Amino acid sequence: MKVTVKKNYKFKKTRYLILSIIIITPLLIFTVFLRSDNIVNNKEKILDNIVKNVDISLNKIDHIATKDGKKEWVFKSDEVTFSTSKKKAEVKNLYVTFFLKNGSEANITADNGVFNYETNNIEAFGNVIITDGNYILKTKHIFYNNKKKIISSENAVKILGKHFDINANSIILNINQGSAELNGDINAVF
Numbered sequence: 001m002k003v004t005v006k007k008n009y010k011f012k013k014t015r016y017l018i019l020s021i022i023i024i025t026p027l028l029i030f031t032v033f034l035r036s037d038n039i040v041n042n043k044e045k046i047l048d049n050i051v052k053n054v055d056i057s058l059n060k061i062d063h064i065a066t067k068d069g070k071k072e073w074v075f076k077s078d079e080v081t082f083s084t085s086k087k088k089a090e091v092k093n094l095y096v097t098f099f100l101k102n103g104s105e106a107n108i109t110a111d112n113g114v115f116n117y118e119t120n121n122i123e124a125f126g127n128v129i130i131t132d133g134n135y136i137l138k139t140k141h142i143f144y145n146n147k148k149k150i151i152s153s154e155n156a157v158k159i160l161g162k163h164f165d166i167n168a169n170s171i172i173l174n175i176n177q178g179s180a181e182l183n184g185d186i187n188a189v190f
Contacts, residue, residue, distance in 0.1 A: 057081045061091075065120055065146075073098045075115060075122070087118040094124050096144075098175055106132040106175070108142070108151075120146035128153075130173075136160045137171070149175040157182075165189045 063075040077091035094113035098106040111126030122144040130137040130151070139157040144150070151173040159166040159180075169184020 055082050055084045061089075063115070071099050077113070077115075080115075082117075087116060089115045089117060091115060094122075096122060096124075100132075100175065100178070102178065104132060106130060108144075110142075122146070134161060137173075139171075151175065163190060 058080045059078065061075075061077050061080045065072045065075070074097045076095040078093035080089050080091050082089045091113045092111070094108070094110040096108040098108075100106060108122075108124055108128065108130050110124035110128045113122060113124040115122050123142070124144075125141040128139050128142050130142070137157055137159050139153045140155045142151055142153045145152070152171065154170050157168050157171045159168075159171075165188070166182065167185075167187045168182035169186075171183070172181040173179075174181075
């Protein structure tokens with residue numbers, strides 16, 4: 001009697017498949033572990049870059065200041081970072097509209113600013129422009145004192161009107177009285 005043995009190719013393929021799984025699975029687990037560790041390290045780096053003592057950060061804000069039921073001014077910004085410990089908000093792309101007693105409006109725009117939400121004082125810097133419909137004032141930095149209703153700048157200012165140009169070293173604007181005090185070297189062209 002002659003016995004022939006057939007090779008079982010299915011068993012051989014299955015054995016290679018199982019062996020491959022046993023070898024590849026630890027490699028995949030090791031790769032996933034390395035990547036997850038990298039993600040955790042990146043999260044730590046991201047958290048380190050977040051500004052300290054910041055309670056909230058917003059992309060757009062509108063703040064309306066009223067007194068005795070009347071709108072005094074509106075404060076807008078594209079990006080705001082609030083800090084309750086400092087009682088201030090740092091802003092980007094600042095826009096403020098003051099509603100004057102005579103019924104007109106004055107607008108301030110600036111690249112950046114700081115809003116003290118305890119005193120309602122505003123500091124604006126970087127391409128500061130103040131307009132009221134008749135005049136345009138340009139400077140680098142202004143400070144608005146809410147209690148006194150005064151806007152001041154210790155930097156050079158340029159005031160443009162329909163029929164004049166004025167340059168000065170500094171200015172104090174009284175919003176309630178509608179007056180301006182120019183200081184330093186004053187040059188005017190009428």
